[in-house]
């Protein structure tokens with residue numbers, strides 16, 4: 001270690017990046033599988049009656065949602081934090097043994113917890129709260145991991161050279177605080193074994209809230225999981241990676257500050273739109289709808305800011321596959337933040353709720369926005385982490401088109417399916433008898449479910465191309481002399 | 493009663509929002525006289541040897557330039 005110039009240390013970022021790749025592949029393979037299960041129910045039994053318990057839709061669905069949300073997405077968030085955080089604060093992890101240790105510890109605990117989650121969900125242990133299925137021992141582990149991340153964020157901020165915090169850092173901090181608050185409140189649970197003096201399994205628990213209160217808290221959490229896992233940290237990524245990759249300053253830094261506070265304020269009031277027409281008090285429902293509409297403004301504020309950042313540089317979209325990913329990500333963000341508020345209008349929700357339109361909405365957000373941003377971020381980081389060129393630009397372009405096609409298949413099929421379903425459920429004859437039975441809708445939807453499965457398969461194919469490209473880049477190409485400036489160098 | 497609270501809250505929020513916008517656009521600068529738009533450079537010039545946009549006082553000596 002003689003006199004080497006100080007460099008950023010990406011060890012932890014690299015580990016989390018590989019975790020994101022692995023968990024993305026696992027989660028989306030399950031996603032494709034369950035998509036085909038819906039189209040071809042016999043797949044539930046594909047490994048025979050004996051294993052059906054583990055391969056049926058209801059057992060696998062939470063594994064899909066948790067693997068992609070808390071595996072793929074959260075690893076992506078951690079990976080980019082450990083990369084972006086150092087850079088915009090201009091301080092290296094190598095400068096602090098303590099922070100290095102915390103980062104590594106966080107990673108190890110994270111992986112152990114992932115294993116615990118996969119095993120427990122496979123075995124069918126769940127609190128049956130969506131996106132919060134884990135039983136209390138796992139919840140405690142998650143809190144520890146989160147606290148370690150907090151130590152890491154504030155530790156790095158504590159030793160920074162750059163006095164002001166770049167907008168991305170604000171968003172990472174908001175992610176940290178937001179999730180901490182939401183997670184704690186929603187997972188208030190009572191371990192039944194200890195509370196009842198030794199009855200039942202030791203890891204089992206029941207929610208501290210009952211009935212409608214439970215639902216309200218759950219969707220306050222659920223909606224803000226969307227906010228603080230699928231939106232806020234992803235905006236942190238785009239505010240760094242898009243300007244950096246294109247070499248353009250953010251179009252308006254002031255607008256980014258304004259949208260930040262707008263988003264923070266508005267998001268927290270929207271949970272009610274998941275519970276329209278339920279037993280939740282009417283004013284909560286109305287408030288959810290109204291705030292959802294207002295939410296378009298700060299959302300589009302960030303997205304338009306990103307599009308305008310490319311002002312005068314549109315040739316980059318044609319020439320660089322990475323810019324294509326980034327551009328489409330912000331476009332899909334605008335798309336799903338327009339679709340969401342539309343679905344939150346009560347009269348629309350009356351048709352949309354419980355139908356396939358909702359998973360359609362979910363996946364143009366998650367595939368187009370979250371997925372593309374994590375993919376693009378990793379592709380931007382790879383040459384810098386490994387000091388090597390990207391293995392193949394052609395592969396990236398191909399991946400982009402295949403995945404975009406996959407997303408289009410996914411949401412178009414779900415729109416048609418969802419609206420058809422909604423209309424069929426409510427249509428009736430002049431005496432009020434329902435016009436269709438449930439089976440009628442299932443038969444009509446079959447082709448769209450198949451299309452969705454194909455779309456998902458295309459997206460998954462692209463994911464494998466992404467993994468291959470990164471692994472090849474890490475191992476195959478010659479080492480670059482020095483760290484790179486804006487645009488990523490790309491082999492042909 | 494709810495109606496008054498609602499209108500009142502609206503008024504307060506609108507004032508806060510516009511106050512913040514005016515604040516951002518008239519001042520254009522933070523307390524140290526730095527133009528907000530300069531902050532974008534934190535991402536663009538983010539090598540460890542680049543000059544910080546606004547250095548933390550006691551760390552600036554450690555820089556190369």
Ligand code: HEM
Pocket residue numbers: 028029031032033034035036038061064065068069072073358359362363366367370371452453455456457459460
């Ligand atoms: C290959 C790509 C994917 C496929 C084929 C796929 C497929 C599916 C399927 C079939 C469902 C169940 C829908 C239902 O119950 O009717 C689902 C739910 C869900 N997926 Fe995916 N998925 C994919 C990728 C992703 C990604 C990348 C994310 C997040 C980053 C994600 C997040 C979710 C969420 C949050 C739900 C629950 C939606 C709800 O409750 O309405 N998925 N997915």
Ligand code: HEM
Pocket residue numbers: 130222226230231270273274275292293295296299333336337338339340341343344345349352353354358361362364365366369370
């Ligand atoms: C302005 C922003 C948004 C609004 C107002 C909004 C609104 C909505 C509404 C009304 C629902 C349907 C509730 C129901 O009837 O069951 C919904 C579901 C959902 N949205 Fe959004 N959405 C927005 C943005 C996003 C984004 C950007 C993502 C992801 C990247 C996303 C992910 C989800 C998920 C995962 C669900 C399904 C929850 C579940 O039932 O499990 N939303 N959203």
